[in-house]
Amino acid sequence: MASAASGEDLSIVRPDSDFFGAVEAKSGEPVSACYQCRKCTNGCPLAFAMDVMPNQVMRMIQLGLREEVLQSHTIWICASCQTCTTRCPNDIDIAHVMDTLRQLSMELGVEVAEPNVVKFHKAFLDSLRRHGRVFELGMVGRYKLATMDLFSDAALAWEMLKRGKLKFLPAGIQGKREVRAMFDRS
Amino acid sequence: MEVSYYPGCSLHGMAAEYDQSIRAVCQSLRIRLEELDDWNCCGASSAHFMDDQLAIRLSARNLAIADRRGRDLLVPCAACFQRLKHADKELKHDAARWDAEGYQGRMAIYHVNDFFERPEVMDLVRKNVRRPLTGLAGVPYYGCLSQRPPKVTDAPHPEWPTAMDELMETIGVEVRRWSYKTDCCGASLTLTRPGLVRKLSGDLFEAAAEAGAECLVTDCPLCQSNLDAQQASIEAERGVQFGMPVFYITELMALALGCDHPDRWWRKHFVDPRPLLESKGLL
Numbered sequence: 213m214a215s216a217a218s219g220e221d222l223s224i225v226r227p228d229s230d231f232f233g234a235v236e237a238k239s240g241e242p243v244s245a246c247y248q249c250r251k252c253t254n255g256c257p258l259a260f261a262m263d264v265m266p267n268q269v270m271r272m273i274q275l276g277l278r279e280e281v282l283q284s285h286t287i288w289i290c291a292s293c294q295t296c297t298t299r300c301p302n303d304i305d306i307a308h309v310m311d312t313l314r315q316l317s318m319e320l321g322v323e324v325a326e327p328n329v330v331k332f333h334k335a336f337l338d339s340l341r342r343h344g345r346v347f348e349l350g351m352v353g354r355y356k357l358a359t360m361d362l363f364s365d366a367a368l369a370w371e372m373l374k375r376g377k378l379k380f381l382p383a384g385i386q387g388k389r390e391v392r393a394m395f396d397r398s
Numbered sequence: 399m400e401v402s403y404y405p406g407c408s409l410h411g412m413a414a415e416y417d418q419s420i421r422a423v424c425q426s427l428r429i430r431l432e433e434l435d436d437w438n439c440c441g442a443s444s445a446h447f448m449d450d451q452l453a454i455r456l457s458a459r460n461l462a463i464a465d466r467r468g469r470d471l472l473v474p475c476a477a478c479f480q481r482l483k484h485a486d487k488e489l490k491h492d493a494a495r496w497d498a499e500g501y502q503g504r505m506a507i508y509h510v511n512d513f514f515e516r517p518e519v520m521d522l523v524r525k526n527v528r529r530p531l532t533g534l535a536g537v538p539y540y541g542c543l544s545q546r547p548p549k550v551t552d553a554p555h556p557e558w559p560t561a562m563d564e565l566m567e568t569i570g571v572e573v574r575r576w577s578y579k580t581d582c583c584g585a586s587l588t589l590t591r592p593g594l595v596r597k598l599s600g601d602l603f604e605a606a607a608e609a610g611a612e613c614l615v616t617d618c619p620l621c622q623s624n625l626d627a628q629q630a631s632i633e634a635e636r637g638v639q640f641g642m643p644v645f646y647i648t649e650l651m652a653l654a655l656g657c658d659h660p661d662r663w664w665r666k667h668f669v670d671p672r673p674l675l676e677s678k679g680l681l
Contacts, residue, residue, distance in 0.1 A: 257582045261594050289591065292443055293582035294546035298556055305547065311446050318448070328590045336444035340456075345439045346407040355589060365589065368627060375666045377412045377623070385436050387459065394455040 227276035235273050239312035245302035246270040252296035252306050262286040263325075266296055266306060269313070282317040286310075288326035331358040337395075339382075344391045347382035349373075401513075402464050402471045402505070403431040406478035406619075407439050413475070413619030415663035419648035420474055420510065422657040427522045431472065434463045440481040443586050457485030458496055461503065470506045472513050474648075476543035476618035479509045484550045509544045509551075510617040510648065511561035523568055528656035530570025533678045536645070537576045537611040538562040539602070541621040545580055556580070562647055566615060569654035576609040578602055585624035592628075599625055600632040603640045612674055613643045615650060622646055626668045643671035653680065 236243050252266040253259050264272065264284045272281045281287070287310050296306040317324060324330050335355035339346045352369065356362050372378045385391070409417035424431050437460050445453035461482060464471045473479040486507060489498040514523060538559075545556040553559060557580065563573050584591075584598035602625065606614055616622050626644040633639055644667070653660050653675075661681075664672050675681045 257584070257598055258594065260597075261591075289587070289594070291582055291584055291586045292447070293542040295542070295582070297547040298545075307547075311450065314447055315449065326590070329587075332590045333444040333447050336442070337448060337452075340439045340441065340444075345410070345437075346442075348407070348411045352589065371668065372412065372627070375668075377414065377666060379411055383410065385438055387436050387438055390459060391438050391456070394452055394459075397455070398449045398452040 225277065228278040229276050231276045231278040231281075232273055235309065235312055235316070238316065239305075239309050241304050241306075241309050241312075242302065243270055243273050243304060243309060245304060246274065247302065249301060251299045251301065255295045255299050256290075257293060257295065258289050258291055261289050266290075270304070270306070270309070273309070279322070281313060282320065282322040283325055285325040287313045287317065288324065288329040328359050331355055334358070341392060341395050342384075342388075343382045344385035344388040345383060347379070349378045349380065350382060399428070399519075400430040400432060400469055401508075402467050402469045403433045404437055404460060404464070404471060404473045404478060404482065405433060406437075406473070406475040407442075408475050408619040408623070412623045413646075415649060415666045416474060416619050416622065416646045419646055419652045419657075419660070419663060420472075422652045422660075423514075423648050423655060426526060426652075426655045426657050427519070429519075432467070432469070434460060434467070434471075437463060440478045442477045442481065446481070453481065454485045454488050454496060457481050458489055458498055458501075461486055461489060462498070462501060464505060465502055468505065470508060472508050472510070474510045474617065474619070476509065476541055477620060479507065480543040480546075480551060483507055483552070487550065511540070511544065511559070511565065512553075514565055514647075514651070515561035520564070520568060523565070523651065523655070527569055527654050529654055529680070531650060531654050531678070531680060532570045533572070534570070534613065534650075534674075534680065535572040535574050535611055536566060536613040536615045537574050537606045537609055538566060538579055539583075539606075539614045539616040539621060539625075539644075540580050541585075541616060541618040542580065542582050544618060562615065562617060565647055565651065569651055571615070571650060574606075574609040574611045576605050576611070578605045583621050583624055585618075585620040588624050588628070592631075595624065596628060596632050596635055599628050600636055603629065603632060603642055604636075604638075606642060607640060611642070613645055613671070615645050615647050617647045619646075629669050641669065643667060643669045643674055645671065 339351040441456040584595035
């Protein structure tokens with residue numbers, strides 16, 4: 213343990229007193245109600261792969277540890293299975309708080325711990341914006357280009373094509389413009 | 399009976415056999431499905447990951463189309479179902495914010511299991527079973543989004559759903575008990591963190607095998623395509639053979655109801671279900 217007296221580096225925690233309020237306001241979720249029962253973490257199927265446990269995320273928000281939360285892998289590894297939300301005794305939609313944290317990390321330009329997850333969702337939404345529906349083959353291709361990992365799932369994609377599970381051409385909708393307008397408003 | 403139908407993107411692509419088997423089952427039960435005109439993608443997980451408002455607007459357009467029709471709405475994809483239910487509640491709660499003042503939302507929104515499980519429909523299924531799937535042992539796998547969170551899905555028993563168990567029993571499938579009905583398979587991380595998905599999905603196969611199941615039965619296209627397509631790499635990683643087909647509940651219903659040409663669906667599976675069905679005298 214470092215100590216100031218010995219002249220070594222002292223880890224300094226700099227809480228952001230606005231962060232807690234910002235998360236509650238943006239999410240509309242009562243994060244302040246969390247009393248650390250840990251049901252969220254106990255039921256989380258991906259806790260084994262997380263660097264910060266879901267109950268710790270709630271506590272860190274309360275404490276204003278903005279960087280620690282927004283730079284965590286946890287907020288991107290969360291698969292949105294909604295188990296935590298279902299079981300929270302204080303009715304905090306924890307999975308929705310995770311959505312809010314992902315959005316904040318992008319808005320604030322924080323370095324994202326799992327960049328591929330962002331690239332995937334961007335590829336998905338890009339396909340949706342273009343066609344009004346998701347064109348699976350095009351979406352996966354776009355994601356593969358974005359990650360420069362062109363071949364890891366190529367065999368699987370070929371097997372899907374053979375089985376007629378991927379279409380070669382996108383099926384656009386007439387309401388494409390309406391859909392694009394929704395993106396422009398956001 | 400007539401019902402509006404929102405297939406969603408998966409059922410027009412990866413999960414075509416789910417779409418086709420739903421249509422076959424409904425035809426044989428004389429339920430008329432009317433696909434929503436010019437529906438758009440609901441945004442699935444990606445929209446709410448990135449932008450809450452976009453997620454609601456995308457679903458709101460589909461709900462407005464369904465609302466004009468006025469019929470109940472069947473949404474077979476668990477992710478679409480959850481997004482549409484979520485938006486339905488938002489529009490009713492704050493119509494002005496979403497420019498949805500005209501939205502009535504009187505239609506019920508059903509997922510596949512709760513649609514077929516209703517007593518009058520279950521009766522129809524029971525009366526029309528031509529070939530019970532006797533001898534086939536399976537576990538019901540509901541996954542996440544048709545159930546959770548219950549304040550959105552209105553699922554009566556989100557931790558221990560039984561609708562698909564009952565459907566399976568009605569068509570003669572032997573339902574094996576297991577504790578993983580609603581555990582996440584990780585499908586949303588398939589492309590981004592495949593190692594984590596193999597862990598979650600592999601644990602499901604091991605538990606299903608331990609329960610004495612010969613197949614998994616699901617009503618989520620994301621779960622089905624994930625579990626089916628990843629099974630070989632999970633087997634290679636763990637050094638075990640599961641050889642466990644992953645069926646859509648509607649494929650098995652179609653088989654039991656004697657619908658035409660279920661073989662066109664079996665060819666789409668990664669784990670070929672034909673040897674299992676043949677061994678039970680069901681092909």
